[in-house]
Amino acid sequence: MAPGKKAAKSAKKVITPLRPVPKSPEGAAARAIAATEPVAPKKRPGRTARPTSPERVAAILDALRKTYPGVVCALNHHNAWELTVATILSAQCTDVRVNIVTPDLFRAFPTPAAMAKATLPELEELIRTTGFYRNKAKSILGAAKLVSGEYGGEIPQTMEEMLRIPGVARKTANVVLGSWFGIASGVVVDTHVLRLSRRLELTKESTPEKIEKDLEKILPKDRWIAFSHELIHHGRQICIARKPRCADCTLETLCNSIEKTWSSH
Template sequence: MTKKQIARLAVEALKAEYPDSICSLQYTDPLQCLVATRLSAQCTDARVNMVTPALFERYTCAKDFADSSPEELAEYIKSCGLYKTKSKDIIAMARVLCEQYDGEVPDSLQALIALPGIGRKTANLVMGDIFGMEGAVVVDTHCIRITRRLGLHQETDQKKIELILRGLLPPEESNDFCHRLVLHGRAVCTARKAMCENCCMSEFCRKKA
């Protein structure tokens, strides 16, 4: 069985197991998606969702963030961890949005990656969830772990994994596939243990073979 065949079987198995493929971060517009995803680095989505209601009530647009100070912003996001770095990145990002994009989030992967503090994972999430780009691949820890176990690659570099998966997955399915990997990684194929007996992909997963 080829890697592309395994990838397509995985897409269908996860689609049947997790019909609702939604991002667990809560947001209502592109800027909120960008900020929430930046906050989720080394922090759980559940924790971010506890922080963002008050944060987004105080900061309603890019200019609000741009005009803030790292100290003030940090008070809202302390519980997310790495708050000093995150507050500086978010303010710097907002200033670029105001200066170069009239306060709007750009709909280009390369433009997003060029923003302060924004990496490929966040950029792909915004492109897939907000702008509906086919072929967006969000490479987080769940994606890395499960796709390695499936035998789709043996890489550790996020960009290399992204490009490999982009070549294996149907473009129209890749964004939802990554969301479903998060759900599966939390429930079944965890970092501590792969519960293969409960896995919808056990018949073709290379880890079990």
């Protein structure tokens, strides 16, 4: 081996030890004090004793009522037909966007009979920004034809009849029957109601149909309509999907969700 390479190899073996960094007296003192203090047991989040008890449900309803007095449907409408169409358009779309679109739509086609005479391209152009506009155009055109042809231009007032209307599922029917006719046919379960009902431990289900059944069991029937509106408004403003504003929430003391961003208890 060449002398130069042997020297380089030897140099690699020389390691200078690092001198330990002395710990500050303040840090040592703090650790000593912490070691003597009792450690409070961590409360397991997301668990509430008897979460659907009548007392807790009543407290939640009372807080919602006081937070959103006189709350109404966020979709702008002047009659049951307009509300039906607006609710169909609100699928996978914000109510704000729907409220921007519907004035021009109803100005062009103000009644079911008028809309039944529209062409798909005409409807598609007017509702394009609501997303899935081709399917929605087919739904509202089919709805206009059925309502004007079989129901005399009037939205029916029963769940069974409403479910015959193209584009109308149970959620849409509950919205129209409850918000316009004042008929508590069920509980509206949209994305906000689904999320908040689970966070508040009012249900463990994950599908709208099963969640609706759970809510109907624990909520007084005369609160079905308002409860949905209140929870929808709360979900939009406070209990948002990401980083809920728990510090501003009037339900915070009643909530033990693992998704909380702040807690007073």
